[in-house]
Amino acid sequence: MARWIIFILVLLFIEFYAFQAIRTLFRPKGVLVAYVVASLLVLVFILYSFTQFDRSVGQTKQTLFTFGLLLLVYLPKILLMLVMLGEEIYRLLRGGINYFYGSDMDTGVFPARRQFVSQVGLGLAAVPFLSLIYGMAVGRYNFKVFKQTVFFPDLPEAFDGFQITHISDVHSGSFDNPEKINYAIDLINEQNSDVVLFTGDIVNTHATEMHPWIDTFNRIQPHRFGKHSVLGNHDYGEYIDWPSQREKNENFEAIKDLHRQIGFNLMLNEHRFFEKDGQRIALVGVENWGRNFKQAGDLQKAAGALSNDEFKILMSHDPSHWDAEVKKHDKNFHLTLSGHTHGLQFGIEIPGWFKWSPAQFVYNQWAGLYEEFGRYVYVNRGFGFHAYPGRVGIMPEITVIQLKKGEKLA
Template sequence: MIRWIIAIAIFLLIEIYAFQAFRTVTKIRWVLSGYTIFSVLIMIFLLYSFSQFDRTVGQSKLMVFTFTLFILVYVPKILLMIVMFGEDIFRLFASAGNYFLTKTTVGAIPSRRKFVSQIALALAAIPFSSLIYGIFEGKYNFKVIRQTIFFPDLPDAFDGFRITQISDVHSGSFDDKEKIEYAIDLINQEESDMMLFTGDIVNTFAKEMYPWIDTFNRIKPYKYGKFSVLGNHDYGEYLKWHSEYAKEMNFKAIKDLYGQIGFELMLNEHRFIEKDGQKIALVGVENWGKNFKKAGDLNKASLGLTDQDFKVLMSHDPSHWEYQVKNDPKHFHLTLSGHTHGLQFGIEIPGFLKWSPAQYIYKQWAGLYEHLGRYVYVNRGFGFHAYQGRAGIWPEITIIQLKKGEKVA
């Protein structure tokens, strides 16, 4: 009960500030009345829908719509609130200064300034329009991102070796076969040596992938194979199952899915990839996340490997790299992860700006990171989840090229 009281109080605070911005800009009564009625109806719908969430059903279409509507409405309004609250701080200091200068409180508090509210509304329009675009276009705005990584101890035979990586398919969210086929075509256009899939094939249920098996089977064979690991959503942890047996059967079916689309699923184990008499080790762990399921066993997966073996690790959650992998004495040269989706919202201008709320949750949330010659690449995700869109952080197909030598500054 207390959490609902807190939630309603937060909703009301956001709405009060947003209303003040509109009221400062316009005094037209029917506009303000219409805005108020519309806002109240949306708030009631959101509170009701969230209260009806059934953990035995999981992510229903209604819940997806509710969460998307919540993001669409309240991200802009929170920005409005921040600007208006900032103005209140200014007004408070101005009032205090006025009191000490005039020794009177009459008319001491300055009124809200129209231009501040106009700026706040203009700023709020930016994420609102971006989120709208993300729903209708952005979620399928696939980008092929190329990354070259240098290693002084890379075996000579693997100089120039190319890896295609996808992650976080979340097939249960798809609603446009033509767009997914286009993404598969982008994958097939690349002349890579090996393909890796770093987890989350579904949102919860194995059946979500069944309509898409033929589509993903269009991914071409690779000379050195196609491999995968599990992601946190593949375990069915976010559902209240009617029985443990049903959960286990779903988990087994999800593991089978990877094989049905031509990927070899690696469960805390490794394989040697051989080329021209030389080899590198491909290591695949189950999900290990600081705040999620910890099924990954790095020691088991790398049993028999030494710090001299060149190793590429697949681990779904990049927090695994931060808390276990990057300082492991066996020296994992390159870790490939996903999981974060970059929260499906942010701004990326190469070489200038890279921001997302994800960076306040994960130290490594999108792209390449390095620590003492050990690298992790975080794929931004192929699909989408919960919020049915992507704004600024686009769905990604990664092409990684391994090069022998030192990185050129």
């Protein structure tokens, strides 16, 4: 109850300062009344929707919409509030000077709010407002193909030019547009890679979320070296209250079987080899391992029989695993493929020049290619979306990675 009271008080505080900007710019009483009524209706709807959240069901289309609405309404208002608070500080300082030194006392101790400050605040607020609308209307299905070449001196000659298509974080329970998903599957097929690798989170929680999309994902063509996958943190059903452990276990088994139904070989702390022209490389797949999420991944079990010198590609859903254990591991995992972060589905990215997201304050590796100790991790930005039903700046990704033998050119 205390958390709800704090949450409501924070929203009302934001609303109060946002209203000050509206009142400064719009004098007609009818406009102000309409704004207050609309704001109250939205606030009541959001609070009501959150109180109806069912921990036994988890995320639904309704919760996606509610969270999107919360961001759409209150992120712009937070910016507006910050601008108005800045002016409030100025008014308090100016009022103190007026009070103690007696200047401008004929117009009152505190100066009136200035229209141009409110105009600046509304202008700034319009940026996230329009961005979030774009993210929900267009961004969430604005699939991009990211291509990356990675050089390894010890890559077997036969695998020079070996090409991987990497997807992650499908979150099929969030989809609502078959045409867009079919377009993304076409993009996967157009890459003509040697292998397709999927690094987890096939659903949000329930295996049934994937059922409408099984035929769609079965359209991913067979590849020369197959289609392989691992589990992500959402695949374990950890984020809802189950009626019984038996039902949770049954859901987990059904989620694992989804991979078979769409033609993927699910790897559970194990490895296999790709062989070509008498040479081979190893693919290692571990279950989810995360600092703040389920740790079912067992790297030793998955790669215990492999020698340190064999070339290895590791699939591990959460990049914090690479940061905590993989990059310094004695087995020498050359390339790790991860996902999980989604780039928080929000940020600014100019490919090859600049990228920023709040995700970087949570994860050291959150989108794209990273290297330490001569070992690499690639973090996929995610195929689907979760919580916020959109993407702003950080678009859904299909990764194409080409392995090359040799040293990276300067």
